Amino acid sequence: MTTHTDHAHPTDHAHPTGDAHPTGDDRTLADFYDFESALSDDERKILLRTRAFLREEVAPLVNDAWSEGRFPKELITRFRGSGLVGLPYEGYGDHAPAVSHLLSGLMAMEMSRVDASVATFFGVHNGLAMYAIHAGGDREQRERWLPGLAAMDTIGAFALTEPLDGSDVAAGMRTTARREGDTWVLDGEKRWIGNATFADHVVVWARDVEDDQVKGFVVGKDAEGFAARRIDRKTSLRIVENADVTLSGVRVPESDRLQNVNSFRDVAEILRATRSSVAWQALGVMIGAYELALRYSTEREQFGRPLARFQLVQDLLVKSLGDITACWGMLQQLARLQDAGVFADEHSSLAKAYVTARMREVVARAREVFGGNGIVLDYDVARFFADAEAIYSYEGTREMNTLIVGKAITGRSAFV
Structure with missing residues (x-):
């Protein structure tokens, strides 16, 4: 092994x-x-x-x-x-x-x-x-x-998703912020918050009870009323310490409220930029799994010859390389649009939806090349196969990103 x-x-x-x-x-x-x-x-x-x-x-x-x-x-x-x-x-x-x-x-x-x-x-x-x-x-x-x-002297986290609101968090956010003079009081719950168990600064998004707009707050790990409990028993991204976060009367000074965020539209601007990064992550998972399968096919022998000499194995590898190349080209052009300052939500959404869907197919083919060894962690590909499922879902599901692109190309919203 x-x-x-x-x-x-x-x-x-x-x-x-x-x-x-x-x-x-x-x-x-x-x-x-x-x-x-x-x-x-x-x-x-x-x-x-x-x-x-x-x-x-x-x-x-x-x-x-x-x-x-x-x-x-x-x-x-x-x-x-x-x-x-x-x-x-x-x-x-x-x-x-x-x-x-x-x-x-x-x-x-x-x-x-x-x-x-x-x-x-x-x-x-x-x-x-x-x-x-x-x-x-x-x-x-x-x-x-x-x-x-x-400098990584301090670690950051980002708390947006809630136990009852994932895709609909923009409209359904239940975490609230109430202003008392120069202090804000935060109450609510967040879920799936990466790094939150050990982060020094957690960016928390909450709905202002006065104007019903979402605002951002930087909460310190030692703030009274702040608690983060690790989510265990995961089958994907097992190294990441996702957490359930509870905010019970957490008091945050106005100086720690992000001054340039005044609505969910501002939050969406942040997500637009980071969503494309997740598409690049998906490409990396595809490439990692493909390279493992390519290497394994040249080393593993069956019927007296390496797997790489079998037509069906070459078919799996070539299909995967084609998907990787198509996705890489899409992301390369997306990066050019970003550098030119002319990209929009639908550009990031199409990349996230398309690349993560292809990622699922590529990691499945890579696992197939390994046969039974593909479910053993020592061969690495099982980890890629499992982790792909989380990347497929977070930072906007395929369905939500599809509706964003659909609205852009048809001029008609299909959101419920």
Whole structure:
């Protein structure tokens, strides 16, 4: 039996760019059309640094942590020294990204290519929490919170979903905020909140009882009345510490209310940006599973020859490579639209709905290549297969994102 760290890339995989493409551990075997060539030299260096960090510091930890259903806290220390946290937020006093959306997307892809749980932890901290403060906070708030989060001296979480409201949280949010002078009082419950059990700052969304608008608040982990209880017995993203959060008369000063968020429309702007990151995560899961299957097909022999020499196995691999290539092209163009500042909700929604649906198919084919070994954690692909289910659902289900795109292309809403 092999382990995750034994899965070196096969060396006989032809690539259209030949020697111009990196070799060995620096290669992405699924990049059949050389999409990474769109990066600048400096961006390429950051991506390779990300890849090496994940291979050396993250990959050896994930199977044990996944099996035990625990988040390896030593990862926080390792990320602190990686230089990868907070890259989009350099220059905290303005809103201009420090790196391109393409590089940010490829970094999210690299995370999931190794482990979707670690990508989710990083996405909650570096994406949802930090971006909510970056986009929703004023200059003073960005300068107060983002440096510590970027250094991972503090950890962030993002509390939107509720026990009774997932897809309809915009209209059905039950968590309330009541203002008393210069203080807000928060009451309610949140569910599926990643990182909340150990986060220092939790961005909580609540409905103002006075004007019925959703507002954002940064709540400290030691706030009186705040409690986070880990959700156990999960079969997907087992490394992520999702939590049920209870807010019982939590008092938050006005200075900790995100000053640039005054309605759910502002929250939707944040989600629009982070939803595309989840599509990149889905691409990473596809690629990770495909590469495992490709490697396994060259090593595993049946009937006296490697699986890679069987037509039906090649069919599974080629279908998966086609899906990966189509999704990668879509996301590459989406990143260009984001960098140009001309992308809309429906662009992110189409990517999230389409890529996660293809992800399900690719991980199923990869598991099929492994046969019975595909359900054993030691071969890694079982983890990708299980984790895909969570990514398929969070940050907007396929159905909800389909309705967003449907409204955009028809001009008619089909929401109930």
